[in-house]
Amino acid sequence: MSFDLENHRIIVTGAARGIGLTIARRFTALGAQVSGWDLDCAPIVADPAFAHCTSVDVTNETSVEQAFNESLKALGSVTVMVANAGINGPTKAAWDYTLAEWNQVLAVDLTGVFLSTRAAVGHMRERDYGRLVIVASVAGKEGNPSACAYGAAKAGVIGYAKGLARELQPSNVTVNCVAPAITETDLFQEMDEAYIADKKSRIPMGRFCSQEEIADMVAWAASPRCSFTTGQVFDVTGGRATY
Numbered sequence: 487m488s489f490d491l492e493n494h495r496i497i498v499t500g501a502a503r504g505i506g507l508t509i510a511r512r513f514t515a516l517g518a519q520v521s522g523w524d525l526d527c528a529p530i531v532a533d534p535a536f537a538h539c540t541s542v543d544v545t546n547e548t549s550v551e552q553a554f555n556e557s558l559k560a561l562g563s564v565t566v567m568v569a570n571a572g573i574n575g576p577t578k579a580a581w582d583y584t585l586a587e588w589n590q591v592l593a594v595d596l597t598g599v600f601l602s603t604r605a606a607v608g609h610m611r612e613r614d615y616g617r618l619v620i621v622a623s624v625a626g627k628e629g630n631p632s633a634c635a636y637g638a639a640k641a642g643v644i645g646y647a648k649g650l651a652r653e654l655q656p657s658n659v660t661v662n663c664v665a666p667a668i669t670e671t672d673l674f675q676e677m678d679e680a681y682i683a684d685k686k687s688r689i690p691m692g693r694f695c696s697q698e699e700i701a702d703m704v705a706w707a708a709s710p711r712c713s714f715t716t717g718q719v720f721d722v723t724g725g726r727a728t729y
């Protein structure tokens with residue numbers, strides 16, 4: 487699958503590893519210049535996938551604003567923002583969650599998406615062009631037992647994207663989500679074996695989603711060709727989600 491992203495200037499959050507790193511590599515292969523954001527960007531400073539990278543905490547308003555200004559200076563403009571940074575949180579029943587654990591998941595997975603996309607949207611509106619792509623999860627559509635905070639945050643970003651998409655119209659700035667099923671990344675370290683086995687068993691195709699399959703869908707949603715679709719959720723679940 488290939489889309490022309492030649493000369494596009496793209497920010498990917500949570501880019502130091504996992505799905506974010508795979509997305510960044512795909513964009514670079516398609517001719518884009520990528521600025522990678524992560525809590526600690528040291529692991530990607532020398533990675534050829536990145537034209538620029540910066541350390542940022544997406545839960546912190548000042549940190550996000552500074553990072554956006556740095557990326558803009560380095561890239562010259564920003565045509566695409568992929569809000570991918572996320573955490574799973576502890577895998578346990580909702581009633582065993584402390585308020586601090588709940589707040590942390592919502593801070594990264596919901597507020598982090600709000601702050602990251604908000605930083606880019608003014609610039610995109612001025613230029614009347616932009617693609618905001620949010621990495622949500624099937625958990626936001628169906629809920630995942632033992633990850634209620636995660637499901638709540640991911641459902642939250644889907645609702646956020648649908649509202650923002652309409653606020654932005656009429657314009658050429660679109661907002662879409664990609665909702666993958668379980669994928670082998672370092673996020674597995676936040677999950678126990680029973681949780682991982684249960685999530686895999688729910689996928690009719692009987693296997694984990696690959697990071698490349700997610701990057702394909704993100705590349706489409708980030709491309710100029712995705713021009714008449716906004717406020718939608720692209721499914722990457724091997725048939726798990728039925729809507």
Ligand SMILES: NC(=O)c1ccc[n+]([C@@H]2O[C@H](COP(=O)([O-])OP(=O)(O)OC[C@H]3O[C@@H](n4cnc5c(N)ncnc54)[C@H](O)[C@@H]3O)[C@@H](O)[C@H]2O)c1
Pocket residue numbers: 499500501502503504505506523524525526542543544545570571572573574594598621622623624665666667668669670671672673674
């Ligand atoms: N792995 C899966 O099964 C799966 C399934 C569906 C959706 N997702 C979503 O995909 C996205 C990427 O997940 P992944 O599996 O690659 O996880 P990962 O843990 O491998 O990578 C997440 C990245 O986000 C960064 N990050 C975390 N908190 C941050 C913060 N406050 N500020 C900046 N960066 C921060 C981490 O440092 C890390 O580099 C997440 O939004 C996740 O919810 C993952």
